[in-house]
Amino acid sequence: MKPASGWDRLRAWFLLPARIWMAALFAAPFAIVIVYSLLTRGAYGGLGQPWTLENYQRLFDPLYLEIVLRSFLMAAATTAVCLVLGFPLALFITRAGPRKNLYLQLVILPFWTSFLVRLYAWLFLLRDTGLINTALQHLGLIHDPLPLLYNNGAVLLGLVYGYLPFMVLPIYATLERLDPALEEAAADLGAKPWPALLHVVLPLTAPGLRAGSILVFIPALGAYLTPDLLGGGRTVMIGNLVQNQFTTARDWPFGAAISVGLMALVGLIVLLMLRSESETLV
Amino acid sequence: MKRSLAIFAAAVYLFLHLPLAVLAIFSFNSSRFTVWQGFSLHWYAAIFQDPQLAESAWNSVVIALVATILSTAAGTLCAYGLWKRGSKLLSGSLYLSLVTPEIVMGISLLALFQWSFRWLHWRLGLHTVILAHVAFSIAYVVIVVAARLRTFSPALEEAALDLGATEWQAFRYVTLPALLPGIIAAALLALTVSFDDYVITSMVAGVDSETLPMVIYAMARRGSSPVINAISALIVVFFGALVLISERVRES
Amino acid sequence: MNRRVFLMGIAGAAGCARGPRLNVYNWSNYVAPDTVSNFEREFGVHLRYATYESNEEMLAKVLSGNSGWDVVFPTHNRIPPMRQYGLLASIDHARLPNLPNLEPRFQLPPWDPHLDNCVPYMWGATGIAYNRSVTPPPLAWADLWNPRLKGRLTMLDDPEEVLGACLLKLHLSYNSTDEPSLRRAEREAIAQKPILRAYLNAEFRDQLVAGDLLVAHSWATTAQQAIDAAPQLAFAYPAEGFPLYADNAVILRESRRSELAHEFINYLLRPRVAAAIVETSRTATANGAAQALLSDALRGNTTLFPTAETLTRGQWIATMPAATQRLRDRMWTEIKSA
Numbered sequence: 001m002k003p004a005s006g007w008d009r010l011r012a013w014f015l016l017p018a019r020i021w022m023a024a025l026f027a028a029p030f031a032i033v034i035v036y037s038l039l040t041r042g043a044y045g046g047l048g049q050p051w052t053l054e055n056y057q058r059l060f061d062p063l064y065l066e067i068v069l070r071s072f073l074m075a076a077a078t079t080a081v082c083l084v085l086g087f088p089l090a091l092f093i094t095r096a097g098p099r100k101n102l103y104l105q106l107v108i109l110p111f112w113t114s115f116l117v118r119l120y121a122w123l124f125l126l127r128d129t130g131l132i133n134t135a136l137q138h139l140g141l142i143h144d145p146l147p148l149l150y151n152n153g154a155v156l157l158g159l160v161y162g163y164l165p166f167m168v169l170p171i172y173a174t175l176e177r178l179d180p181a182l183e184e185a186a187a188d189l190g191a192k193p194w195p196a197l198l199h200v201v202l203p204l205t206a207p208g209l210r211a212g213s214i215l216v217f218i219p220a221l222g223a224y225l226t227p228d229l230l231g232g233g234r235t236v237m238i239g240n241l242v243q244n245q246f247t248t249a250r251d252w253p254f255g256a257a258i259s260v261g262l263m264a265l266v267g268l269i270v271l272l273m274l275r276s277e278s279e280t281l282v
Numbered sequence: 283m284k285r286s287l288a289i290f291a292a293a294v295y296l297f298l299h300l301p302l303a304v305l306a307i308f309s310f311n312s313s314r315f316t317v318w319q320g321f322s323l324h325w326y327a328a329i330f331q332d333p334q335l336a337e338s339a340w341n342s343v344v345i346a347l348v349a350t351i352l353s354t355a356a357g358t359l360c361a362y363g364l365w366k367r368g369s370k371l372l373s374g375s376l377y378l379s380l381v382t383p384e385i386v387m388g389i390s391l392l393a394l395f396q397w398s399f400r401w402l403h404w405r406l407g408l409h410t411v412i413l414a415h416v417a418f419s420i421a422y423v424v425i426v427v428a429a430r431l432r433t434f435s436p437a438l439e440e441a442a443l444d445l446g447a448t449e450w451q452a453f454r455y456v457t458l459p460a461l462l463p464g465i466i467a468a469a470l471l472a473l474t475v476s477f478d479d480y481v482i483t484s485m486v487a488g489v490d491s492e493t494l495p496m497v498i499y500a501m502a503r504r505g506s507s508p509v510i511n512a513i514s515a516l517i518v519v520f521f522g523a524l525v526l527i528s529e530r531v532r533e534s
Numbered sequence: 535m536n537r538r539v540f541l542m543g544i545a546g547a548a549g550c551a552r553g554p555r556l557n558v559y560n561w562s563n564y565v566a567p568d569t570v571s572n573f574e575r576e577f578g579v580h581l582r583y584a585t586y587e588s589n590e591e592m593l594a595k596v597l598s599g600n601s602g603w604d605v606v607f608p609t610h611n612r613i614p615p616m617r618q619y620g621l622l623a624s625i626d627h628a629r630l631p632n633l634p635n636l637e638p639r640f641q642l643p644p645w646d647p648h649l650d651n652c653v654p655y656m657w658g659a660t661g662i663a664y665n666r667s668v669t670p671p672p673l674a675w676a677d678l679w680n681p682r683l684k685g686r687l688t689m690l691d692d693p694e695e696v697l698g699a700c701l702l703k704l705h706l707s708y709n710s711t712d713e714p715s716l717r718r719a720e721r722e723a724i725a726q727k728p729i730l731r732a733y734l735n736a737e738f739r740d741q742l743v744a745g746d747l748l749v750a751h752s753w754a755t756t757a758q759q760a761i762d763a764a765p766q767l768a769f770a771y772p773a774e775g776f777p778l779y780a781d782n783a784v785i786l787r788e789s790r791r792s793e794l795a796h797e798f799i800n801y802l803l804r805p806r807v808a809a810a811i812v813e814t815s816r817t818a819t820a821n822g823a824a825q826a827l828l829s830d831a832l833r834g835n836t837t838l839f840p841t842a843e844t845l846t847r848g849q850w851i852a853t854m855p856a857a858t859q860r861l862r863d864r865m866w867t868e869i870k871s872a
Contacts, residue, residue, distance in 0.1 A: 010449045011363045015372060018360035018420055022375045025417035029390030032397055041860070063868060070871075085294050092291035095284065103291075105525040110298050111474045112521040113305070113514040114495045120502050120510070121301030123737070124308070128746040131304060147685060150732040164298065173429050193283040214381060222383020225481065232732020233691040236870040242385050247590035248693060249863035259386040266381055270374075334583075396598045405602050406595075485594075489557045489582055489602035500562060500585055 030263070037256035047252055055257035064241070064258075068265075071237040074152070074227075075220040078159040079167075082216045083209065085160070086167035090208075091201075093168075094175045104172065107165050119158060119229050126154055126230075150232030158226040163219060167212035174208025175201075214273055218266050238262055302518055309511035325512040335497060335513070342494040345408060345483075346476040349415035354469040356416070357423025358461070362453065364424070365431050380421040387418060388485035395486060406488030414486045415479065419472040426471060430464025556794045557582045559592060559603045561781060563755075564656060566807075566814040573801050579794060587735070596621060596786060604789035605798060610645045610780045611853045613652055622651040623785040629796035632803035637822035643780065644850060652782035653799050654820035656755075659778050659840070659848055660695055662770045663742060663757035664749045672749050674773040675703040679722070684729040686748040688741075691733035693866035694851065695777070696723055699751060702774045709852040713861060720865045724872045733870075742767055758816040758837045769837040771844050778848040780820060812838075 037055050042048040058064070093103045110118060125131045126148040133145040148154060178201065186196040202209075224239030236244075238258065245255030312322030329335055364373060379387070391414045395406060404410075434457065442452040480495040487496060494513075501507050558570075562585035570583045586592045589612050595601040599621065608616060616622050627633055630653070634641075640654040664672050672678060678687060678699070689696050698708040700719035710716060731747065732738075738750040743764040752760075757769040783802065785795045801807060808824035811817065818838045819825070825833055833839065840848075854862070 006449045007366070010453070011367070014359040014363035015369065017356035018363075018376070018424070019372060021356060021417060021420060022372065022379065025391065025394070025413055026375060026379050029387075029394035032393045033386070033390045036393060041856070063864070063871060067867075067871060085297075088287055088290045089294050092287045095287070102525075106295060107298065108471075108474060109518065109522060109525065110302055111478050113302060113478075113517050114480065114498045115478055116480055116495065116499050116502055117305065117510055117514045118301045121305050125301065125304060127741065127744070129744045161297070161301075164294075177433065197283075218381035219383060222385060224385055232688075232734060234727075234730075234732055234870065236867060239383060239385055240870075241867065242383075242389075244863075244867070246385075246389055247588065247594065248866075249859065250590065250593070251860070251863060255389070259389065262383060263378075263386060266383075267378060270377055270381060392594075396600075399598065399600050405600050407602075489559075489584070492584060500587070 033256045033259055036253055037260050039253045041251045041253055055254045056261070058254060059257060059261050067236050067241055068238060070235070071221050071239075074155065074159065074237060075217050077156055078163060078220040079213050079217045081156065081160045082164050082167040083213065086164060086212060087171055087202075087205070087209070090168050090171035090175055091197075093172055104169075107168050111165065115162060116225065116229075118161070119226060122154075122158060122161070122230060123149065126157075149230065150234060152231070152235065154230040155227045155235070158230040159220050159223060162223075162226060163216040166215040166219075170211040170215065171205060171208040174205050174211075178204055210273060214270065218269065221266070222262060302514070305511045306515040306518070309508055309515045311508055311511075325508040326516075328509050329512055329516070332509070334492070335494075335509075338492045338494045338497040341408065341491055342477055345411050345415060345491075345493060346473050349412050349419060349476045350469050350472045352412070353416045353419035353472050354423050354465060357420045357468060357472075358427050358465050360420065361424045361427035361431060362457070362461075364428065366436065376421040376424055379418060380425070382418075384418075384479075384481040387414075388482040391417070391482065392485045406486055406491070408488075408491045410486045410488065411483055411491050411493070414482050415476045418479075418482065419475055422471050422475060423468040426468035427461060427464050430461055430467075434460055554579045554791070554794060555582065556580075556791055556798055557584075557602055557604045558798065559584055559586060559595075559606045561585060561607055561656075562587060563815045564607070564781070564811070564817060566810040569802075569807060569811060572807075573798060577794075577797060577801075581798075599788055601786070601788070603786055604791050604795045605783055605785055607655055607781045607783055608652075609851070610643065610652075610654075610782055611851045613645050613782060613784070614853045616784070617651055621787055623787045623789060623792060624650055625653060625785065625799075626792075626796060629793070630800045630803065632800050635803050635805055635808075635821050635823035637820055637825075640780070640820040640822075645853075646782075652784045653803070654780050655783050655802065656817045657778065657780035657820050658754050658818055659771065659776050660690070660699075660751070660753055661757070661772055661776050662749060663738075663752035663760060664768060664770065665742065665745070665747075666766050666768055668748050671768070671770065673770045675699050676774070678749065678751065679703070679726055679729070681729055683749055685731050686746075687730055687750070688732050688734045688738045688747055689726070689730060689751040690753075691735045693862055693869075694854075695751065696733070696869070697862060697865065698777055698851075699772075700726075702772065702776070705774060708775065708777050708849045711855060711858040716858075716861060716865060720869060723869045727869070727872055754837050755815070755817045758835070761837065762816065771840055771847065773847070775847045775849060777851045778845075779851050 036047060038051050038053065040048045040050045040052055040054070089107070093100055093107075096103050123130075127133070128145040128147070128149075130148075132148060133142075136142045137145065182200060182204070183196060186200045191200070222239045222242075223237065224243045227235060227237045227240055228243075242255050242258050242262070245251045245258065249255075309325055310321050310323065312320040312324070360372070360376075391410075395404075395410050399405065438456050438460075439452045442456045443449070447455070478495065480499055483493050484496050484499070487493065498510050498513065501510050556579055558581060560583065564585075565583070570581050573579075574581050589609050592606055592608065593612065596603060596606060597619070613622070627649070633649070633653070636654060640657075641649065643649075643654060646652050662672050662675075662678065668683075672680070678689070689699070697716065697719045700722040701708055701710050701715060703722060704715075704718055706715050706719070710719075734750075736756070738747055738752065739756050739760045741747045742750055742760045752769070754769060757767070761767045761769065783799045785792060785799075789795055803821060805821060805823040805827050808819045808821035809827040812819050812824065812828060812832060816838065825839070836844070
């Protein structure tokens with residue numbers, strides 16, 4: 001019995017820092033947000049007394065539900081594109097031999113510059129007089145500049161750009177752990193490379209694909225910098241709505257209610273995903 | 283197939299790095315507007331003349347280092363603790379913290395700090411930013427280290443225990459050294475995430491704790507100043523060099 | 535390693551403070567490059583100077599009453615609420631010998647007739663920045679709904695300004711609070727969306743200069759900055775009327791450096807200092823004495839300093855009652871989602 005209790009004690013100590021941090025700096029703040037969501041907006045912003053459920057009732061207004069739907073679609077599109085781009089890239093890195101780590105770092109490298117600055121670089125590229133349009137016009141492929149900016153396409157581009165590494169890394173991690181013998185066996189049994197990929201490798205990578213999808217979908221759902229800058233403020237996604245409530249509208253309680261709603265949605269998705277997964281990420 | 287994969291990968295890498303290349307090229311533009319007007323290094327000179335930039339860069343580095351150390355330590359221990367027997371609550375909350383939209387995390391932390399300031403005589407500052415950064419980095423560390431742990435056979439530890447070691451000794455002398463590459467990878471990820479963070483940091487930063495992303499954001503909002511381009515180029519070169527060096531060291 | 539790094543960091547941060555300190559939070563681009571350093575040198579203090587882009591950004595920090603800032607610069611219509619929330623300290627006129635330098639109309643402003651809590655700093659207006667190639671030139675709000683501008687027009691990303699422009703277009707008051715008027719304004723805004731390129735507060739300046747945009751809803755100072763870079767641009771004060779705003783220096787009640795704060799505000803009131811700021815940042819100062827020191831070109835600049843006749847069409851932006859705020863906010867969401 002001695003090893004068991006020794007292990008338990010060690011484990012309790014080891015888990016303590018993380019537990020404290022999560023309790024104090026994740027759970028507690030969120031509890032406060034829930035409290036805020038039940039208050040009313042003060043006379044000139046801030047918080048006021050009457051406890052109410054009104055903020056939650058407001059959430060079900062079709063205007064806001066539409067925003068939720070739009071955000072969902074955008075996040076789903078982002079995830080889909082990231083999957084299409086990320087899986088082959090991860091595959092490539094896995095098979096790159098000794099240069100594996102270098103290629104991996106190349107994926108993370110853009111992160112070292114400020115995300116905002118990279119978004120502004122895209123503004124510069126996509127503008128009417130930006131690099132892409134100028135180049136295309138010089139090559140004679142178009143006469144008038146293409147409206148590449150301030151629309152949903154630009155927002156999608158920005159979101160994919162920002163979250164692609166989050167798709168690549170989990171897929172790579174899963175691919176790494178795949179036994180190469182499986183692919184060899186498939187080849188021995190006569191499978192051509194592409195079908196082997198589709199029918200053998202892809203299904204086995206499913207946990208990584210799922211993990212990557214969550215890591216892209218949910219943050220994309222709550223994104224606000226990208227839709228704001230690349231969308232030209234023309235569309236409102238959930239993130240913009242929350243941001244707006246905490247700044248311009250100064251309606252903290254409503255903003256808090258939206259956040260709680262968003263987190264409930266997120267929690268639901270995570271729960272569903274994890275339930276169907278035998279192997280969890282943490 | 284290998285060739286088509288390589289071409290595809292090259293295209294994706296181009297996509298990822300094109301904005302950086304553009305930034306770098308235009309950091310040498312003598313005009314402040316986005317029309318090329320000649321080669322110049324004066325934006326780089328301007329960086330070193332700006333004390334606010336220097337201070338914010340320093341803040342960013344300090345915050346990132348401290349937050350990384352704290353979150354890597356806490357995260358590694360946590361991943362190890364969850365290895366043989368999970369904890370639904372802890373795993374769930376870690377996972378949730380990972381996917382919480384930044385703005386929600388930012389405002390909840392701001393709410394917490396403002397509420398606690400009634401009791402503690404504190405204000406927002408470097409310490410609040412560090413606390414916040416650890417809060418969102420721990421999950422990243424746990425994931426990376428846990429992934430590494432999964433490839434690690436418990437048999438080794440059991441052997442050590444059979445030979446008379448305590449659980450702590452088994453961890454310290456058997457598992458930990460083997461985990462080191464994973465821990466370093468996790469630390470690097472935590473460092474990256476912390477250094478680049480804007481949304482959460484801007485909400486919980488105080489008077490004294492402007493970080494580099496915040497300064498860059500303020501500059502960028504006023505119009506694209508090539509100073510930003512220069513800073514970004516420098517950052518990329520610096521960390522790129524860091525990565526290359528670590529690769530060389532690893533290979534040798 | 536952990537502790538050492540932490541202590542190093544603290545030492546580094548502490549080392550930056552030499553002598554007394556003042557924390558000033560201001561709009562971006564509201565001082566000349568050497569304004570702050572000159573003050574630091576002359577008074578032997580260290581000034582922490584940071585900037586913000588919107589009142590809300592500043593208020594979010596300041597509302598807690600424990601933000602650490604000493605002097606901030608709210609727009610005039612935020613001052614009554616700030617006073618109500620007890621956020622403002624009294625201004626001691628005895629400590630501001632340079633106060634008479636203010637233009638007469640800013641000595642008794644409608645939002646604080648006795649200058650109890652604020653000192654006007656810079657003022658401005660919103661209008662239309664446009665490229666001269668647009669003929670006839672857009673000189674009225676109504677011109678911003680012209681279909682030939684499709685895709686080459688931006689409006690400000692600010693619900694007050696956008697709804698205000700729509701209200702003025704309908705010949706209603708910028709400060710209307712009744713729902714029917716606001717609904718009409720909302721319909722106008724939604725009708726404009728198809729020809730609108732984006733809602734931008736700052737990015738439009740570069741795009742005007744580059745020629746991507748032909749017309750932009752703009753503050754006068756931003757427009758002047760663009761005109762400096764591209765002479766083919768111009769600015770118009772719309773015929774139907776336009777909003778006026780003034781940013782004021784206030785001392786926060788939480789500040790424990792009231793004396794130094796007064797010194798700083800007094801310093802900003804010096805004609806030479808104010809004039810230098812106008813020259814570099816293209817803002818319109820409330821400092822009457824400074825205007826005499828400006829270069830002829832700048833003094834006669836009608837974008838920054840419109841004629842008295844033009845000014846008669848201007849309306850000070852009023853403080854929004856809480857009830858209207860909710861309505862307007864919802865409308866803004868509706869407009870953006872449309």
